[in-house]
Amino acid sequence: MPCSTAVVFFIFRRPDLTARVFDVIRQAQPTRLFIVADGSRNENEEILCQRTREITEKIDWNCEVSRNYSDINLGCRDRIYSGINWVFEYVDEAIILEDDCLPHLSFFQYCETLLKYYRDDQRVMTISGSNFQDGNKRTPYSYYFSKYPHSWGWATWRRAWKHCDLHLENWLEFTNSGLLKQVFSDEYEQQYWYRIFERMWSEQPKDIWDYMWIFSCWSQSGLTILPNVNLISNIGFGKDATHTYMESHLANMEITDIGIIRHSPFVVRHVEADCYTFDHVFGGKAIKELARKNNSFIGKTKSKIRHLGSKFKSLFAIRKTI
Numbered sequence: 001m002p003c004s005t006a007v008v009f010f011i012f013r014r015p016d017l018t019a020r021v022f023d024v025i026r027q028a029q030p031t032r033l034f035i036v037a038d039g040s041r042n043e044n045e046e047i048l049c050q051r052t053r054e055i056t057e058k059i060d061w062n063c064e065v066s067r068n069y070s071d072i073n074l075g076c077r078d079r080i081y082s083g084i085n086w087v088f089e090y091v092d093e094a095i096i097l098e099d100d101c102l103p104h105l106s107f108f109q110y111c112e113t114l115l116k117y118y119r120d121d122q123r124v125m126t127i128s129g130s131n132f133q134d135g136n137k138r139t140p141y142s143y144y145f146s147k148y149p150h151s152w153g154w155a156t157w158r159r160a161w162k163h164c165d166l167h168l169e170n171w172l173e174f175t176n177s178g179l180l181k182q183v184f185s186d187e188y189e190q191q192y193w194y195r196i197f198e199r200m201w202s203e204q205p206k207d208i209w210d211y212m213w214i215f216s217c218w219s220q221s222g223l224t225i226l227p228n229v230n231l232i233s234n235i236g237f238g239k240d241a242t243h244t245y246m247e248s249h250l251a252n253m254e255i256t257d258i259g260i261i262r263h264s265p266f267v268v269r270h271v272e273a274d275c276y277t278f279d280h281v282f283g284g285k286a287i288k289e290l291a292r293k294n295n296s297f298i299g300k301t302k303s304k305i306r307h308l309g310s311k312f313k314s315l316f317a318i319r320k321t322i
Contacts, residue, residue: 002028002029002030002031002061002062003028003029003030003031003095003108003109003112004030004031004032004112005030005032005093005094005095005108005111005112005115005155006030006032006033006034006087006090006091006093006094006095007025007028007030007032007033007034007094007095007096007097007108008034008035008036008083008084008087008094008095008096008097009021009022009025009033009034009035009036009056009097009098009099010036010037010038010079010080010083010096010097010098010099011035011036011037011038011052011053011055011056011099012037012038012049012052012099013040013045013048013049013052014048014052014099014100014236015048015051015052015054015055017099017100017235017236018052018055018056018099019055020102020235021097021099021100021101021102021103021235022055022056024102024103024104024105025097026058026060026061027105028105028108029061029062029063030063030095030108031062031063031064032063032064032066032091033059033063033064033065033066034065034066034067034068034083034086034087034090034094035053035056035065035066035067035068035069036067036068036069036079036083036086036087037049037052037053037067037068037069037070038070038073038074038075038076038079039069039070039071039072039073039074040073041073052099053069066090068083068086075206075207076206076207076208076209077166077205077206077207077208077209077212078206080209081164081166081209084096084161084164085161088158088161091158092157092158092159093115093119093155093156093157093158094155094156095107095108095111095112095115095154095155096151096153096154096155096156097153098152098236099236100234100235100236101129101152101153101232101233101234101235101236102232102233102234102235102255103129103153103231103232103255104129104231104232104255104256104257104258105257106231106257106258106259107129107153107231107232107255107258109258109261110127110129110142110143110227110231110258110261111127111129111154111155113261114127114143114155114225114261115127115155115157117263118225119157121267122159123221123222123223123267124145124160124222124223124224124225124267125149125156125157125160125163125217125220125222125223125224126149126154126155126156126160126213126217126222126223126224126225127154127155127156127224127225128149128150128151128152128153128154128224128225128226128227128232129150129152129153129154129227129230129231129232130150130152130153130226130227130230130231130232131226131227131228131229131230131231132150132230132250132277132280132281133273133276133277134276134280136273136276137228138228138270138272138273139228139264139270140262141228141262141263141264142227142228142258142259142260142261142262142263142264143225143226143227143228143261143264144225144226144228144264144270144273145223145224145225145226145264145267145268145269145270146223146224146225146226146269146270146273146274146277147183147217147218147223147224147269147274148214148224148226148274148277149213149214149217149222149224150224150226151210151213152232152234153231153232160217160222163216163217163219163220163222164212164213164216165212165215165216165219166209166212167201167204167212168197168200168201168212168215170219171197171198171200171201171215172201174215174219175194175197179219180193180194183218186275186278186284188278188284188287188288188291189278189282189284192278192282192283192284192287196211197211197215200212200215223267223269226273227258228258229256229257229258230253230254230255230256231255231256231258232253232255233252233253233254233255234250234251234252234253235251235252237251237252250281
């Protein structure tokens with residue numbers, strides 16, 4: 001059955017990966033497809049960008065297609081942000097994929113079902129296709145609720161995206177009001193994200209957008225829906241990647257059919273799952289172990305994190321958000 005929800009496909013300069021993801025989109029047969037492309041940074045990329053765009057020209061199903069191709073290189077941050085803004089000028093909700101996020105075919109039905117089910121529930125801001133719980137099933141239902149809005153294959157509504165604070169203009173007021181402490185009970189997790197957001201606010205990197213979306217969701221107490229099986233495999237890890245150029249256990253993960261959606265009767269964040277995510281995805285376990293070895297603890301003040309010294313630099317490094 002064709003996917004009746006709009007699908008947004010972000011592409012750039014990786015034709016091989018684009019072809020793999022686009023093949024699954026073709027199987028889903030969305031009736032509305034938005035294709036957003038960034039421009040090249042040099043002459044060599046110009047050829048790759050053109051080859052990538054040509055792949056998406058092969059529409060062999062009944063589909064309304066809209067394209068937004070940039071003639072210049074906007075960078076990851078501005079291209080994603082402007083592209084999603086453009087999409088929400090036409091539709092109220094959308095499923096969003098990048099060229100390295102390979103979905104299971106059931107990902108589309110999962111997103112479409114939950115977009116409709118939680119359409120008017122202001123508590124829910126994101127639906128993600130990723131599961132990083134290493135086989136730990138968190139609920140007897142098809143999904144659980146989290147504070148972490150993973151962005152390797154996701155969906156959202158215009159009503160939620162309007163809160164996106166791309167330049168973290170509200171960050172200083174948020175942190176000075178002590179609100180970050182309301183998001184985290186764990187001091188390590190709190191200081192980890194404090195450092196991330198401080199850097200995002202002060203440096204305004206043009207190749208990162210997803211940390212800003214995380215902050216935007218947290219600033220609204222927004223929840224994310226995560227599946228109890230993994231529906232997205234990031235196939236883009238490698239030397240030519242913008243962020244995912246390192247080796248990772250999160251690369252090329254197995255994807256599974258989610259089956260018939262069984263809804264949760266509760267809308268409550270799964271704290272244990274979120275603790276696991278911080279420890280095993282964002283490096284929280286390694287941070288805590290290093291702190292213990294150094295007989296140091298992250299105290300209540302922001303400055304005390306420096307006690308852990310330069311050994312923390314790699315653990316707190318800016319990385320591709322998942």
